[in-house]
Amino acid sequence: MDNPNYQNYSLEELYDALEHVNEEEYPERTEIIRRCITEKERGRDASKGTSQEQNNAYVMTKARTFEFHGNWQEYFKIWIVNVGLSIITLGIYSAWAKVRSKKYFYGNTLLDGSAFEYLAKPVAILKGRIIAVIFLIGYLSVDYFYPLYSWIFVVALPALPLLITRSLKFRLRNTMYRNVRFNYHGKYADALMAWTALPVLLPFTLFLLYPYIVLKRKMLFINFSSFGATRFKLNAISGDFYSVYFRAGGIYFLSAIISGFLSSAFVWLGVVAIAFGYLYMTASIHAGINNIVINGTTLDSHRFESNMYGDELFGIYVMNLIAIVSTLGLATPWAMVRVAKYRASCTKMYVHGDLSHYIDQALDDDQAFGEEIGEVFDMEIAL
Amino acid sequence: MIQINGNYFVKGTSQKQQSSFFFYPSGDIFIDIDNAQRPIGSTIDNISPRVGSSARYIRFANGAKIESFDNDAIDQIASRFSSNPGHEILYLLESKMKLIIIMSILVIGIVVSGITHGIPFLANKAAVAIPKSINNSLGRGTLELLDKLYFETSNLKQEQRELLLNEFKNMSEELQVEQTLILHFRNGSSMGANAFSLPSGDIIVTDQLVELADNNQQIISVLAHEIGHVVERHSLRQVLQSMSIVVLVSIMSGDVGTASSLTASLPTLLIQANYSRSFETEADQFAIEYLRKKNIPEKAFSTMLLKLENSHSSDDTLSFLSSHPMTKQRIKNTESN
Numbered sequence: 001m002d003n004p005n006y007q008n009y010s011l012e013e014l015y016d017a018l019e020h021v022n023e024e025e026y027p028e029r030t031e032i033i034r035r036c037i038t039e040k041e042r043g044r045d046a047s048k049g050t051s052q053e054q055n056n057a058y059v060m061t062k063a064r065t066f067e068f069h070g071n072w073q074e075y076f077k078i079w080i081v082n083v084g085l086s087i088i089t090l091g092i093y094s095a096w097a098k099v100r101s102k103k104y105f106y107g108n109t110l111l112d113g114s115a116f117e118y119l120a121k122p123v124a125i126l127k128g129r130i131i132a133v134i135f136l137i138g139y140l141s142v143d144y145f146y147p148l149y150s151w152i153f154v155v156a157l158p159a160l161p162l163l164i165t166r167s168l169k170f171r172l173r174n175t176m177y178r179n180v181r182f183n184y185h186g187k188y189a190d191a192l193m194a195w196t197a198l199p200v201l202l203p204f205t206l207f208l209l210y211p212y213i214v215l216k217r218k219m220l221f222i223n224f225s226s227f228g229a230t231r232f233k234l235n236a237i238s239g240d241f242y243s244v245y246f247r248a249g250g251i252y253f254l255s256a257i258i259s260g261f262l263s264s265a266f267v268w269l270g271v272v273a274i275a276f277g278y279l280y281m282t283a284s285i286h287a288g289i290n291n292i293v294i295n296g297t298t299l300d301s302h303r304f305e306s307n308m309y310g311d312e313l314f315g316i317y318v319m320n321l322i323a324i325v326s327t328l329g330l331a332t333p334w335a336m337v338r339v340a341k342y343r344a345s346c347t348k349m350y351v352h353g354d355l356s357h358y359i360d361q362a363l364d365d366d367q368a369f370g371e372e373i374g375e376v377f378d379m380e381i382a383l
Numbered sequence: 384m385i386q387i388n389g390n391y392f393v394k395g396t397s398q399k400q401q402s403s404f405f406f407y408p409s410g411d412i413f414i415d416i417d418n419a420q421r422p423i424g425s426t427i428d429n430i431s432p433r434v435g436s437s438a439r440y441i442r443f444a445n446g447a448k449i450e451s452f453d454n455d456a457i458d459q460i461a462s463r464f465s466s467n468p469g470h471e472i473l474y475l476l477e478s479k480m481k482l483i484i485i486m487s488i489l490v491i492g493i494v495v496s497g498i499t500h501g502i503p504f505l506a507n508k509a510a511v512a513i514p515k516s517i518n519n520s521l522g523r524g525t526l527e528l529l530d531k532l533y534f535e536t537s538n539l540k541q542e543q544r545e546l547l548l549n550e551f552k553n554m555s556e557e558l559q560v561e562q563t564l565i566l567h568f569r570n571g572s573s574m575g576a577n578a579f580s581l582p583s584g585d586i587i588v589t590d591q592l593v594e595l596a597d598n599n600q601q602i603i604s605v606l607a608h609e610i611g612h613v614v615e616r617h618s619l620r621q622v623l624q625s626m627s628i629v630v631l632v633s634i635m636s637g638d639v640g641t642a643s644s645l646t647a648s649l650p651t652l653l654i655q656a657n658y659s660r661s662f663e664t665e666a667d668q669f670a671i672e673y674l675r676k677k678n679i680p681e682k683a684f685s686t687m688l689l690k691l692e693n694s695h696s697s698d699d700t701l702s703f704l705s706s707h708p709m710t711k712q713r714i715k716n717t718e719s720n
Binding site: 074075076077078080083087091097104110117133137149177178179321325329332355357359 | 390392393394395396397398399401431432434435436437438439440446447448450473476477478483486487489490491493494495497524525622625626629630631634635649650
């Protein structure tokens with residue numbers, strides 16, 4: 001078999017070829033590629049000549065896109081069985097349903113040829129869910145029937161950092177990539193600032209503090225997360241967060257003005273305009289914050305990149321909403337797969353060298369309590 | 384012998400080794416290293432359940448793991464290895480096309496009939512079962528809260544108040560209401576002409592409503608509507624139904640992703656508004672029946688509804704979001720019955 005003329009390849013192309021060649025089948029070809037790389041690297045080092053460069057001579061950065069391999073036809077079947085069994089069992093099966101859903105989405109999300117794995121046990125989730133439902137019923141009952149005493153839920157404010165910390169820990173420790181689990185190291189005291197102290201100040205700052213709080217929360221999430229024992233690091237400045245929120249606020253303000261004009265003609269047109277404005281604002285915040293956080297995150301010398309566009313995300317949200325409402329919810333799996341596909345396609349990892357030297361950390365057991373409570377109160381914390 | 388291709392990882396490491404794996408009927412497992420079959424040297428601890436065509440994981444007693452997408456081959460291995468029968472049943476359910484179609488129709492059927500009939504029916508049963516003492520203590524504090532936020536003390540003349548209180552007392556006796564009903568007068572200020580009831584049996588009428596009415600019959604029709612809410616425990620039922628809807632929608636909307644929260648909250652809102660409207664219709668019905676029994680013309684109620692609508696600027700185009708049915712419809716109901 002003819003080998004391509006590797007001598008004419010650039011260094012980057014050679015590394016790419018090495019990555020994709022099947023060494024078992026083409027040992028000779030692989031050897032040629034290796035030789036060419038060595039030659040090219042020598043040539044490059046000679047022209048630069050620093051010792052630092054020589055140490056890094058064989059470390060190459062490769063871009064790896066996240067891929068989502070699931071499809072809605074397949075997920076629809078999983079989803080409908082989940083919903084059916086959850087209804088029949090009056091919600092008890094929902095914990096098993098959640099694990100199955102998560103396993104489908106994690107197991108179809110690939111990075112560098114390996115998928116993610118969701119490890120949580122349904123019983124742990126069920127326990128958390130039961131506690132969460134009891135709390136929710138208590139909360140709603142007081143809110144509906146004893147509104148004068150709703151303030152007692154202020155006591156929940158200092159409990160919030162605890163729930164957040166537990167929830168992140170549960171989620172990350174139950175996520176595995178290759179044979180290494182993620183972990184979360186944040187403690188209650190770390191979360192107190194971003195989730196209790198700063199929010200109390202919000203009304204006094206006319207909510208201008210909000211983007212800064214979001215930054216603090218993202219820092220709290222990324223900087224205390226680790227893959228195995230290796231910590232992630234987030235570099236981000238509050239200015240970027242402010243510009244995302246100001247632009248989104250501007251869009252919403254504009255849609256409110258348009259809505260005002262339209263509603264003088266037809267009220268429903270005005271409502272549609274403001275709803276679209278709200279959806280657009282949400283999409284542009286999601287995309288903007290997502291980009292800042294992912295672009296600012298590093299793991300050792302590996303970087304991440306996200307190119308999400310608010311406009312595209314808005315289009316997805318609008319279509320999802322229309323589809324779900326008009327099919328009485330049956331389009332939910334289609335919508336979920338679309339979002340997962342889009343998110344993955346926007347995200348890249350720049351792998352410096354390889355990902356082979358991470359070591360799993362021994363863990364003690366933990367409950368799902370925080371995560372489930374958080375879900376019920378709709379405080380999900382997404383990356 | 385079953386062969387699968389995938390990635391091999393030693394315990395607790397991210398070092399990936401792409402290879403082929405050979406599972407022999409004897410239970411021996413080999414890995415291909417440099418074109419030679421080497422024994423894995425451990426036994427299978429567990430095999431992750433099949434979820435569609437997503438990645439599968441075979442874990443070994445020594446902590447090593449194989450990652451592979453060769454789902455069919457792994458199914459064969461799993462059937463030989465003592466696997467979890469529950470997982471197989473789930474995948475079987477998910478792969479039967481007929482079953483999926485039946486399931487979809489069933490789910491839609493259960494959801495639609497549950498929303499329109501099941502949940503209201505169960506909420507009604509539950510509301511009746513909840514002890515009276517609990518129901519009567521509900522909403523304690525709501526009046527104080529409304530007083531703080533909206534109301535001012537009533538400016539109605541003493542005679543007028545006593546007249547209405549007397550009428551009200553007669554009404555609750557005639558209707559044989561077991562609960563103690565108390566009528567309150569308040570200046571509604573910014574809220575304008577309005578009337579409320581609380582589950583505790585407190586009924587609040589604003590000065591503006593009393594002034595808006597041409598005669599006492601019209602006020603009585605409104606009071607009858609509010610008593611209807613109390614007698615039929617609408618507040619409690621609304622809460623129970625709202626909670627059930629939240630649970631149902633969260634089951635439907637799934638557990639993945641944040642984008643779903645927006646698409647889940649809109650349907651919830653619409654259904655809750657729908658429930659609220661049907662309670663209003665029920666209370667209207669209650670009022671009309673009372674008026675008939677007392678030989679008060681039903682016109683009293685429909686005129687009052689029209690007057691109330693005119694006193695508030697409102698728009699019919701958003702009827703699906705409203706907590707009350709359209710006035711036109713409500714008036715039509717008084718005539719058709």
